[in-house]
Amino acid sequence: MLLQREADFISLHVAQHERVLHYVLRRVGDLEVARELTADVFRIAWQKSEDDPTTEVAWLFGVARNVIGNEYRGRRRRRELILKLVEGVRAAAEPAGGDVEAAVAETLGKLRPGHREILMLHFWDKLSTAEMAAALRCTENSVGVRLHRAKSAFAAAMPEQLKAGHTEKAGEHFHGQD
Amino acid sequence: MDRIDELLDSANPVRPLNAPRLDARAALRTALEGAPAVDAVGQDFVGGRGNGVFGGRGARRPWVVAVAVAAMSALVVGAVVLTQLLAAWQPSPPAASPSPSVSSGVTGTDEWRTVRLSPTTGGAAGPQIQLELAPGFIIRSDVPNESYDSLSFRIVRDSAPQGVLAQIYYGKVMPQRDPQACIARPEDYVELDSVPVDLPFNALDPEATSPRFVYRVVTGPSLKASLGITSQPPGTSVDGCTEFHHVESLPGGTMLIVSDHFQFSGSAAGWLSTSTTSLTPAFASLEEARAFMATDEYLTYKRMLASVRIVQPE
Numbered sequence: 001m002l003l004q005r006e007a008d009f010i011s012l013h014v015a016q017h018e019r020v021l022h023y024v025l026r027r028v029g030d031l032e033v034a035r036e037l038t039a040d041v042f043r044i045a046w047q048k049s050e051d052d053p054t055t056e057v058a059w060l061f062g063v064a065r066n067v068i069g070n071e072y073r074g075r076r077r078r079r080e081l082i083l084k085l086v087e088g089v090r091a092a093a094e095p096a097g098g099d100v101e102a103a104v105a106e107t108l109g110k111l112r113p114g115h116r117e118i119l120m121l122h123f124w125d126k127l128s129t130a131e132m133a134a135a136l137r138c139t140e141n142s143v144g145v146r147l148h149r150a151k152s153a154f155a156a157a158m159p160e161q162l163k164a165g166h167t168e169k170a171g172e173h174f175h176g177q178d
Numbered sequence: 179m180d181r182i183d184e185l186l187d188s189a190n191p192v193r194p195l196n197a198p199r200l201d202a203r204a205a206l207r208t209a210l211e212g213a214p215a216v217d218a219v220g221q222d223f224v225g226g227r228g229n230g231v232f233g234g235r236g237a238r239r240p241w242v243v244a245v246a247v248a249a250m251s252a253l254v255v256g257a258v259v260l261t262q263l264l265a266a267w268q269p270s271p272p273a274a275s276p277s278p279s280v281s282s283g284v285t286g287t288d289e290w291r292t293v294r295l296s297p298t299t300g301g302a303a304g305p306q307i308q309l310e311l312a313p314g315f316i317i318r319s320d321v322p323n324e325s326y327d328s329l330s331f332r333i334v335r336d337s338a339p340q341g342v343l344a345q346i347y348y349g350k351v352m353p354q355r356d357p358q359a360c361i362a363r364p365e366d367y368v369e370l371d372s373v374p375v376d377l378p379f380n381a382l383d384p385e386a387t388s389p390r391f392v393y394r395v396v397t398g399p400s401l402k403a404s405l406g407i408t409s410q411p412p413g414t415s416v417d418g419c420t421e422f423h424h425v426e427s428l429p430g431g432t433m434l435i436v437s438d439h440f441q442f443s444g445s446a447a448g449w450l451s452t453s454t455t456s457l458t459p460a461f462a463s464l465e466e467a468r469a470f471m472a473t474d475e476y477l478t479y480k481r482m483l484a485s486v487r488i489v490q491p492e
Binding site: 022025026029085100101104105108119123124137138139141151154155158162163 | 181182183185186187188189190191192383385410424
């Protein structure tokens with residue numbers, strides 16, 4: 001018979017593995033690397049479960065963020081991540097729409113890391129306000145404020161080509177819900 | 179959804195249509211057996227959870243791993259059920275949303291009295307806000323329009339010197355805010371008084387403490403009193419972008435604000451902005467601010483604000 005801890009961990013893995021994998025993949029742009037880093041996240045969760053079991057995806061995302069940070073230390077390595085982000089977005093976009101999506105990714109790459117992260121958590125990872133607050137270790141109100149600031153920063157940084165037009169095409173892509 | 183939302187949403191590189199599907203069992207085995215080394219989890223996240231738990235690869239215990247992997251298959255179905263049960267567990271169900279409009283203003287009398295603030299539309303089924311009101315003070319509705327779906331009142335002194343003491347807001351978390359308010363830098367303060375108040379709060383929020391009335395003095399170019407109810411732990415600075423005092427994440431996804439630094443922006447209905455209008459005084463020194471606590475004026479403000487309760491209709 002399994003210990004409760006093991007049952008809980010397997011349950012956590014079944015429930016959250018895909019979300020964490022996608023979170024990592026969106027940031028590293030390489031499936032194999034994402035698989036390895038996601039494995040690291042759950043290994044850490046397993047080790048941690050001995051003392052303080054958790055079922056919170058926000059906690060897993062927090063670990064994932066630091067695991068990615070460990071993997072991509074240094075300015076040059078972090079720049080690689082930005083480039084992979086752009087490449088990944090362009091590759092994922094439909095053939096006719098790659099430029100706009102890539103421009104969005106390039107704009108994200110120009111933002112401060114905190115702004116970029118909260119926009120990705122909200123629009124790509126689909127975390128709730130409470131989950132973002134837990135992942136970022138701040139209040140839900142702060143999440144709202146940070147998100148607002150990040151959107152303002154994005155609006156200020158985005159090129160003219162994004163500011164007008166392309167509405168229909170962007171609308172066509174709006175089916176990506178996680 | 180605005181233009182920026184559209185753009186960011188549509189640029190998501192991992193969507194259901196293109197997301198990779200992996201064998202979860204193999205992934206679990208990888209997680210437990212063969213993951214590459216990670217030196218440490220960043221300090222910014224680990225915080226007080228205990229770094230020793232997050233050792234490197236050498237910290238793994240193979241016998242435990244083996245047990246978990248061997249039993250994984252047998253438990254998958256059970257785990258799914260467990261997951262569903264966990265997912266079904268939620269804090270207490272949402273309270274009824276306040277109706278958009280409120281009862282007419284409570285007029286002043288010569289004595290302290292207990293008032294209940296309740297919607298005039300939608301019946302009296304939802305929670306009410308109750309407080310003690312001092313002589314010379316009245317309550318005014320602060321809802322900007324009938325479509326606004328939260329409750330907001332001002333405590334106003336109707337006799338000289340007239341002015342707004344505080345706003346009481348009860349409704350959904352994260353109403354829209356005035357972007358201009360976000361320009362403000364965090365402000366430093368000194369907390370001079372704190373009294374527990376009997377209000378619900380989200381005990382699961384690690385950053386929340388039991389709600390309490392606080393008297394702070396915001397420092398900076400001048401010293402200004404700041405009164406309200408907060409569920410935030412004592413600190414030394416407050417983000418000028420958010421309201422100064424609030425109780426967040428009440429059951430039902432609502433929040434309560436009792437604060438002298440929080441108002442609607444009259445020029446943009448539905449938007450909330452930090453306020454500069456208040457009866458609370460400014461001081462020349464901290465000694466003066468401390469002396470204010472002994473005045474009838476302060477004790478009156480404190481009694482009113484600390485008396486705020488969320489009650490069910492009788």
